[in-house]
Amino acid sequence: MFYKVDISRIDLNLLDLFEVVMQERHVGHAATRLSLSPSAVSHGLARLRLLLNDPLFLKIPSGIQPTVQAVMLAPAIDEILARVRDVVAKSVPFDPKTSERRFSVGVIYGAEMMLAPALLSRVNTAAPGVHIDLYTTDCRTVVADMDSGQLDMAVVPALSRPDRFHAEALYEEPAMVVMRTGHPYYRAPSAERFCTSQHVDITGDDNAYATLDETLAANGMVTRADGKAASARAMAGGRSSAVSARMTWPLAASVRANSS
Numbered sequence: 001m002f003y004k005v006d007i008s009r010i011d012l013n014l015l016d017l018f019e020v021v022m023q024e025r026h027v028g029h030a031a032t033r034l035s036l037s038p039s040a041v042s043h044g045l046a047r048l049r050l051l052l053n054d055p056l057f058l059k060i061p062s063g064i065q066p067t068v069q070a071v072m073l074a075p076a077i078d079e080i081l082a083r084v085r086d087v088v089a090k091s092v093p094f095d096p097k098t099s100e101r102r103f104s105v106g107v108i109y110g111a112e113m114m115l116a117p118a119l120l121s122r123v124n125t126a127a128p129g130v131h132i133d134l135y136t137t138d139c140r141t142v143v144a145d146m147d148s149g150q151l152d153m154a155v156v157p158a159l160s161r162p163d164r165f166h167a168e169a170l171y172e173e174p175a176m177v178v179m180r181t182g183h184p185y186y187r188a189p190s191a192e193r194f195c196t197s198q199h200v201d202i203t204g205d206d207n208a209y210a211t212l213d214e215t216l217a218a219n220g221m222v223t224r225a226d227g228k229a230a231s232a233r234a235m236a237g238g239r240s241s242a243v244s245a246r247m248t249w250p251l252a253a254s255v256r257a258n259s260s
Contacts, residue, residue, distance in 0.1 A: 010051065012084065015077050017044045018056070022074050026063035096127035103130065106137030106145060106154040115155060195221045 017034065021041065024030040031038045049056055054069040066074070089101050107115060112134050123130055137145065137154055143162060145151045161167055177194070179185055185193050195216065216222060 011047070014044055014048050014051065015081055017041065018048055018070075018073075018077055019081055021045065021057060021064070022066060022070065024063075025065065029063075096130065098129065099127060100129040101131070102133060103152045104133045104135060104150065106135050106142055106151045106156070108139065108156055109136050111155055112136070191216075191219075191221060195223050197223075199223050 017030070020033050021027070021030045024033065027038050027041050027045075031041045034041065036044075045057060052069070052073065055067055056070045057064040057066055059065075086101075089099070094101070116134060120132060123132055135151070137151065137156065139156055142151065142154045142156055143165075146154060146165065155170065177185065183197075185197055213223065
C-alpha cells in the first residue's frame with residue numbers, strides 16, 4: 001500500500017524553480033531567468049531538499065551539479081509541469097498569433113503526405129508558435145483517442161461520428177479502379193460488373209475504407225475480394241482482374257467539442 005502524501009504543503013513554483021536550475025546549472029543564471037534574487041533561489045532549493053529528501057544540487061567551480069536523484073526526478077517533474085501548462089493553456093482563449101500550444105492530429109495512412117505541406121505552411125504563417133504533431137491513426141480507435149485527449153483532431157473518412165464532435169468536410173475524391181489492359185470492365189463499366197469482377201483490396205489493417213462495401217451492401221451488392229495487397233508491387237506480376245484501389249474517399253476533419 002502506498003503512503004498518501006499531503007500535497008497541500010507543496011508549492012508548484014518550487015518545481016518550476018527545479019526545472020530552471022536543472023537547465024542552467026547555475027544559481028545566478030537561474031535567478032535571472034526567474035526574475036528572482038540568487039538568495040531567493042537558494043532558499044527555494046533548500047525547501048526542495050527538505051521536500052524531496054536529497055541534496056539535489058552540489059556546488060562545483062562552474063556552478064552547481066545535479067545529484068543522481070535530481071537527474072532521475074527531472075523527467076517526471078518536466079512532465080508534471082508540461083501537463084499543468086497544457087491545462088492552463090487550454091483554458092485561455094486561443095490566439096493563433098501568440099499561442100504556443102501543441103496539437104496532436106491523427107490522419108489516415110497516406111493523407112499526411114498530401115495535407116502536411118499546405119497545413120504546416122499555413123500554420124507557420126498564421127500561428128508561428130503553434131506545434132503540430134501528425135500521427136497515423138486507426139479509424140477503429142480514433143473516437144477513443146480523441147475522447148482521451150491523445151488526439152486533438154483527426155482527418156479521417158467521413159463516416160458516422162458521435163454528436164459531441166464537430167466535423168467539417170475537407171474535400172472529396174472519387175474511388176478509382178486499376179485494371180489490366182483489355183479488361184471487360186473498361187469496355188462496359190457498371191456496378192454489376194464491378195461487383196462480379198475479382199478484386200484485390202489495397203486497404204490498411206484498420207479497414208478504414210469499408211464505406212464502399214457498406215454503400216454497395218445497402219444496394220444489395222457485394223464485391224469479390226480475393227485478397228489484400230500491401231502495395232502495388234504485390235500485384236504487379238499478376239494478370240488477374242480489376243483491382244479496387246480504395247485510397248481516395250471523402251475526408252472530414254473531426255475536432256473534440258472542448259478544444260479551444
